[in-house]
Amino acid sequence: MSVMEQDSAGVPARASLFNDPKVRGIFYQLLLVVVLGLLGYFIVSNTITNLERQNIASGWGFLSNTAGFGTNQSLVPYSETSSYGRAIYVGFLNTLLVAGVGIFCATVIGFVVGIARLSNNWVINRLAYCYVELVRNIPLLLQIFFWYFAVLRSIPSKREKWSFFDTFHLNIGGLRVPKPIWEPGSQWIGYALIIGFIASFLISRWARKRQEATGQQFPTLATVLGLIIGLPLIAYFIAGMPVSLEHPNFVESGPILLQGFELNVGINVIPEFLALTAALAIYTASFIAEIVRAGIQAVSHGQTEAAHALGLRNGQTLRLVVIPQAMRVIIPPLTSQYLNLTKNSSLAVAIAYPDLVSMGGTVLNQTGQAIEIIGIWMMVYLSLSLITSAFMNWYNQRMALVER
Amino acid sequence: MANSNMFQFRTEEAPTLSAPVSTRGIIGWMRQNLFSSVGNTILTIIGILLAYSIFAPLIQFALIDAVWTGQNREACLPQEGGHSGACWAYVKAYFPQFIYGRYPAEEIWRVNLVYFLFAALLIPLATPTIPFKRLNTILFFGVFPFVALVLLTGGDFDIGFWAWSLVGAIALIGILLAAFQMLAGGRGLSDVTPVLTAFVGTAVVIAAILLFVSVDFGLVVVETAVWGGLLVTLVIAVTGIVASLPLGIALALGRRSQMPIIRMFSIVFIEFWRGVPLITVLFMSSVMLPLFLPEGVTFDKLLRVLIGVTLFSAAYMAEVVRGGLQAIPKGQYEGAMALGLRFWQMMYLVILPQALKMVIPGIVNTFIGLFKDTTLVLIVGMFDLLGQIQSSFTDPTWSSPSQGHTGYLFAAMVFFCFCFGMSRYSMFMEKKLHTGHKR
Numbered sequence: 001m002s003v004m005e006q007d008s009a010g011v012p013a014r015a016s017l018f019n020d021p022k023v024r025g026i027f028y029q030l031l032l033v034v035v036l037g038l039l040g041y042f043i044v045s046n047t048i049t050n051l052e053r054q055n056i057a058s059g060w061g062f063l064s065n066t067a068g069f070g071t072n073q074s075l076v077p078y079s080e081t082s083s084y085g086r087a088i089y090v091g092f093l094n095t096l097l098v099a100g101v102g103i104f105c106a107t108v109i110g111f112v113v114g115i116a117r118l119s120n121n122w123v124i125n126r127l128a129y130c131y132v133e134l135v136r137n138i139p140l141l142l143q144i145f146f147w148y149f150a151v152l153r154s155i156p157s158k159r160e161k162w163s164f165f166d167t168f169h170l171n172i173g174g175l176r177v178p179k180p181i182w183e184p185g186s187q188w189i190g191y192a193l194i195i196g197f198i199a200s201f202l203i204s205r206w207a208r209k210r211q212e213a214t215g216q217q218f219p220t221l222a223t224v225l226g227l228i229i230g231l232p233l234i235a236y237f238i239a240g241m242p243v244s245l246e247h248p249n250f251v252e253s254g255p256i257l258l259q260g261f262e263l264n265v266g267i268n269v270i271p272e273f274l275a276l277t278a279a280l281a282i283y284t285a286s287f288i289a290e291i292v293r294a295g296i297q298a299v300s301h302g303q304t305e306a307a308h309a310l311g312l313r314n315g316q317t318l319r320l321v322v323i324p325q326a327m328r329v330i331i332p333p334l335t336s337q338y339l340n341l342t343k344n345s346s347l348a349v350a351i352a353y354p355d356l357v358s359m360g361g362t363v364l365n366q367t368g369q370a371i372e373i374i375g376i377w378m379m380v381y382l383s384l385s386l387i388t389s390a391f392m393n394w395y396n397q398r399m400a401l402v403e404r
Numbered sequence: 405m406a407n408s409n410m411f412q413f414r415t416e417e418a419p420t421l422s423a424p425v426s427t428r429g430i431i432g433w434m435r436q437n438l439f440s441s442v443g444n445t446i447l448t449i450i451g452i453l454l455a456y457s458i459f460a461p462l463i464q465f466a467l468i469d470a471v472w473t474g475q476n477r478e479a480c481l482p483q484e485g486g487h488s489g490a491c492w493a494y495v496k497a498y499f500p501q502f503i504y505g506r507y508p509a510e511e512i513w514r515v516n517l518v519y520f521l522f523a524a525l526l527i528p529l530a531t532p533t534i535p536f537k538r539l540n541t542i543l544f545f546g547v548f549p550f551v552a553l554v555l556l557t558g559g560d561f562d563i564g565f566w567a568w569s570l571v572g573a574i575a576l577i578g579i580l581l582a583a584f585q586m587l588a589g590g591r592g593l594s595d596v597t598p599v600l601t602a603f604v605g606t607a608v609v610i611a612a613i614l615l616f617v618s619v620d621f622g623l624v625v626v627e628t629a630v631w632g633g634l635l636v637t638l639v640i641a642v643t644g645i646v647a648s649l650p651l652g653i654a655l656a657l658g659r660r661s662q663m664p665i666i667r668m669f670s671i672v673f674i675e676f677w678r679g680v681p682l683i684t685v686l687f688m689s690s691v692m693l694p695l696f697l698p699e700g701v702t703f704d705k706l707l708r709v710l711i712g713v714t715l716f717s718a719a720y721m722a723e724v725v726r727g728g729l730q731a732i733p734k735g736q737y738e739g740a741m742a743l744g745l746r747f748w749q750m751m752y753l754v755i756l757p758q759a760l761k762m763v764i765p766g767i768v769n770t771f772i773g774l775f776k777d778t779t780l781v782l783i784v785g786m787f788d789l790l791g792q793i794q795s796s797f798t799d800p801t802w803s804s805p806s807q808g809h810t811g812y813l814f815a816a817m818v819f820f821c822f823c824f825g826m827s828r829y830s831m832f833m834e835k836k837l838h839t840g841h842k843r
Contacts (some may be wrong), residue, residue, distance in 0.1 A: 123451035137823035139776040353471040385679035
């Protein structure tokens, strides 16, 4: 950049101070700092004046005040007498729940559709293509509305129900499922599960080492499944079957107000949760399907041919050669889809599912603490996304091709 | 050749037999693609059943059972024992509201004119074979936004003293800089013309725009509060993308800059906006922005939303552009520098044209995302297309069981047409523009 300029006479001109890249750099950065500082001062001083004028005390004191509003889903004890802080915590847990369930469902649907997109079967192939193109070109909010207002409005009212296998019951109040009752002795099942996980971790490590050393394969998958499912089952029977199911109770006769499902018997999955999870999972799955397809297509066909030439069977080729290489391409965009799903779960506010934004919004309306509430929202979502990208970087580093 | 008759030679070519029926035509295709194995056959049957169970009711609802004409809900109520189909009569009755919101009926020609101008400028811009691209681009990005602004709002803005003093300040800075360079560097007037043109030119352009929007063209002022429907959707999406593109380019350059403070600022800005959901950004711009401003200064609600959307999509745009910048080989930078180009010349003439061309699909993708995300403004109380449809459900004149389904189906079709069309266009451009970067 430091080109000496020459005037027409051929005598090198003294470079102006302004053309010195170092000086210029310092000048620009100083300018940015000054502008940002002035902007910050302007915003902060205006905010303080405005808050004083509206009689809003800034600070976090309001979090311990009584909330005074209820919610139809909370994973921890919560009532109208709980504090605002508790209400926001309940909302945060609900966000995590819907994100977790949504991510699981979206991954399953996405992988199935993504593989179907590569199918030789024309019908399956086209169906998957239609699904992807239709779903991802329609706004998510519209899909949430569709599931909540259109689909869930056509299911039975409070005093009727649809039943599946006599265990799951669906009506306008939500999906009722049996609730497990943990009796004394059931802790052994939990211990067995933990032991199963630790044992399968150790076994798979040992099996990999042995395979690397001797080439002998060990039926890892079967063993692991047996340990994780079998051990708790054995514990369940030894401890004397301490878990029982509490079935939801449907009242068909008696006073009209008491007809329908009895309160607090069994687990009730609220319709807002159903609609939001369905919309999030189906929407995100259409993106995941494309990621999976691209990932599998990125593995060159020569790899498959080479694997076949080595005598690997189709299943082995897929499991040992194609999928590990495809995952390297799939995981980074997949993680950001998970992140998108988590961020999109904030649309819950449109159908009043009590998530972080919805609960926070109620608190905001009651207290007027806009800065604190929006600050909490942004902090929570920012930390989630930073954690995700940290994981992504770690995974990328672990999985990166090691070249010369 | 005594025993020549021991061999029989064919004297003419045997007629070419066509391939067996099982491998050609529709049957062959079906055997290959649908029924090549038992598993495949089962999959085909499942697939057909699935497709039938999804599309048959949809066609039944949208076309066969549909009600096309009617004056009110009576027409769309389910007939004796039958299911109710789509109530297109309701969509027809509400159509103006879906497209224009509550925009005054006698002023709708202004919106139509804006739609027309938009299409008339966009179509030649998007068709590669039509010439005058540069003029077209200038008209579309430089002139059209302000014409549209005046047409839609009615113009006649009250430009405050501070705006004029800002213009004056920009011009003054330019003149002072030029003077400083002349004095310190001992150069002539011709050497500092670039600086003068840059600053004074900017000031003149801004002044012209300010003058233009402050002139009273005799149009009735239409508050943005009565805008709605597709108009709001398009205004937010188009403004968002047009405003976020330069901001995104600046941020992307900032992120790759060697000046640590500028780089830090860009990274924090990008990561912050990308890490939070748009809905919190919208809440922030509608609830918090008024707190930041001095008492008495108020922003239009639409403008507040536009600011939020622009900052949000600028962060995404910056990452897209950064991808393009990273894909340019280092030799291009070095070549440009070796030619003696200054930083902005290098960027403007060499790097950005290549980088932006490469990331057109990414830009279109961002735009599709933004277009879909405009629906979120209904949560902060604005009526875009979806908001307008949602609010029409409260009207008792048309309330029928199929109203909700019809409304959502209409919205889905509109959004699908826009988004799918754009994604096809981006694929077409990608094919057209790939200039040897693809292996």
